[in-house]
Amino acid sequence: MIITHDLGKTYGNRAVVDGLDLRVPEGCVYGFLGPNGSGKSTTMKMLLSLVRPTSGEIHIMGRPMRRSTRRELLGHIGSLIESPPAYGHLTGRENMRLVQRLLDLTDNQVTQAVRTVRLRDHLEKKVRDYSLGMKQRLGLAMALAREPRLLILDEPTNGLDPAGIEEIRRLLTKVADDGTTVMVSSHLLGEIDRTATVLGILGNGRMLFQGTRDELFARSVPDVLVDTSEPQRAAALTARWHTSRLDGATVRLSGLDDKATAGVVSLLVHEDIEIHGVRRDSQSLEDVFMDLTEERGL
Amino acid sequence: MMGRAVANEFAKMRRLRVTPVVFVMVAGVLAVSCVEFTASGFVESMGDPAGKPWQRLLASMSFSVLMLSPILLAVLASRQVDIEHQGNGWLLSRTSGLAPGYLCRVKFVAAGAVVVAATVAQSGLVFAGGALVGITVVFPAGQWLGYTALLVVVNLVLFALHLLLSARVENQLLGMGVGVLGVFFAVISTGLPQWLSHFLPPWGYYELIKPVEYREDGSLVSLAPSYVSVLALGAAGGVLFLLVTRQFDRREV
Numbered sequence A: 001m002i003i004t005h006d007l008g009k010t011y012g013n014r015a016v017v018d019g020l021d022l023r024v025p026e027g028c029v030y031g032f033l034g035p036n037g038s039g040k041s042t043t044m045k046m047l048l049s050l051v052r053p054t055s056g057e058i059h060i061m062g063r064p065m066r067r068s069t070r071r072e073l074l075g076h077i078g079s080l081i082e083s084p085p086a087y088g089h090l091t092g093r094e095n096m097r098l099v100q101r102l103l104d105l106t107d108n109q110v111t112q113a114v115r116t117v118r119l120r121d122h123l124e125k126k127v128r129d130y131s132l133g134m135k136q137r138l139g140l141a142m143a144l145a146r147e148p149r150l151l152i153l154d155e156p157t158n159g160l161d162p163a164g165i166e167e168i169r170r171l172l173t174k175v176a177d178d179g180t181t182v183m184v185s186s187h188l189l190g191e192i193d194r195t196a197t198v199l200g201i202l203g204n205g206r207m208l209f210q211g212t213r214d215e216l217f218a219r220s221v222p223d224v225l226v227d228t229s230e231p232q233r234a235a236a237l238t239a240r241w242h243t244s245r246l247d248g249a250t251v252r253l254s255g256l257d258d259k260a261t262a263g264v265v266s267l268l269v270h271e272d273i274e275i276h277g278v279r280r281d282s283q284s285l286e287d288v289f290m291d292l293t294e295e296r297g298l
Numbered sequence B: 001m002m003g004r005a006v007a008n009e010f011a012k013m014r015r016l017r018v019t020p021v022v023f024v025m026v027a028g029v030l031a032v033s034c035v036e037f038t039a040s041g042f043v044e045s046m047g048d049p050a051g052k053p054w055q056r057l058l059a060s061m062s063f064s065v066l067m068l069s070p071i072l073l074a075v076l077a078s079r080q081v082d083i084e085h086q087g088n089g090w091l092l093s094r095t096s097g098l099a100p101g102y103l104c105r106v107k108f109v110a111a112g113a114v115v116v117a118a119t120v121a122q123s124g125l126v127f128a129g130g131a132l133v134g135i136t137v138v139f140p141a142g143q144w145l146g147y148t149a150l151l152v153v154v155n156l157v158l159f160a161l162h163l164l165l166s167a168r169v170e171n172q173l174l175g176m177g178v179g180v181l182g183v184f185f186a187v188i189s190t191g192l193p194q195w196l197s198h199f200l201p202p203w204g205y206y207e208l209i210k211p212v213e214y215r216e217d218g219s220l221v222s223l224a225p226s227y228v229s230v231l232a233l234g235a236a237g238g239v240l241f242l243l244v245t246r247q248f249d250r251r252e253v
């Protein structure tokens, strides 16, 4: 659905996005993750041609995104970037009507979109009096009314309470079930962990990982934790060959495969250090994400 | 696309207090112009061609226009554009295929139509007022319509300028400040020689299009309006507006 090749954006002499090869398969929910300032918004703006890339190419729905194809492509892309747009002095219905007229949509499309975001009872209220959650939903309704094949959402859960976040999550799942490809960004993995089927993780403008959840798990090896009688000495010894540090009374070794683990154990035994236990750390997706972004990011 | 976008602009004008602003623009000019009816010797001049009652009315109208238009057009333009800043409307339009400069051109068409209507209403109502109080001297249609046409051009140029200003600078106080300054420019240009007023576009042009003028001795003379100057202003304004909005089209968010 979206393919980019060597996509990059430089502000001044700072590469904000660098050599990005996005692959967003059709029909998936693509979770676009990265810490603050990693370039998620910039990337999404380039996809929507709100910002001109400094380098690289973008193909959406098999067609290059250019000035000449922009309007046509944008007709099939719903989006929500940064704060949700809407005119405060108009009611929800009047705002929807603006979008309807501009894009030449049918009444039915608008009604359907409003029903999807459950905003029907608030349409006569002025948007100025909406809560943030309602504004966010109105923004989504505006994006959905054109029945987009692709939905690009930049941190749609920003500033929402847990109920609001759950509501958006439910909505995304529903939209995706109806066959729309969804690309959604967040700086919190937990927020889109359960909805996303494909993940892209960005750090300092570069893609650190792209693939399914399972692939992400498989990629990183959890730490080995060793409990011994002499943790200090054990840590010092193992530190010669491995990344090792003391975690309370436990020695924590990173990046060990099974063979290396066996080697560590026999080394400690050889040094007459009593071993009380050796185990792998339990690891959440959140940890994997943190590892990836910390390691290669800042 | 243009047609639908223009229709949207009219829809956005709801609750934007466009009507009160236009009302002040029209009623204000009408009221100030009608003060002339109470001036000494006006009633006596109504049937006397040598008293030039229509020209006296034109003089007071052109003065009231010069006092009110710069600030009210600034308000009108700012109202149109500020909603885009407040509501993230630039982005909404872009993602629907309307570039920001295009949106400005659309606004110029929609709100510009309102400006034209208001200007014509000013002129028409002052004429109606004159006819109602009973001016029986032959109506100088050419002079009156010529002035109205030139006024439309100057108003549109000024309005376009304020649209761009309000769009470029998010803080609308700047536009308001320029509006107030505009009144000041327009007023001082009445005391300047004509060639100097050319250098205060577009405000000085309210003085240049003035159809009549009081001389030192109190006599009222008709002037040949500077059609060429105003046409040049219109053309230059149009080209600049297109160039600047083109540049807006290329701007990033």
Ligand SMILES: Nc1ncnc2c1ncn2[C@@H]1O[C@H](COP(=O)(O)OP(=O)(O)OP(=O)(O)O)[C@@H](O)[C@H]1O
Binding pocket: A011, A016, A034, A035, A036, A037, A038, A039, A040, A041, A042, A043, A187, B253
């Ligand atoms: N117009 C601009 N000019 C200069 N620098 C910019 C511009 N826009 C963004 N940046 C910089 O690019 C970097 C990436 O910004 P971006 O908004 O894409 O990050 P993000 O991943 O969306 O972060 P967040 O989670 O905070 O939204 C930031 O460091 C920001 O300062």
Ligand SMILES: [Mg+2]
Binding pocket: A040, A041, A042, A154, A155
């Ligand atoms: Mg962002």
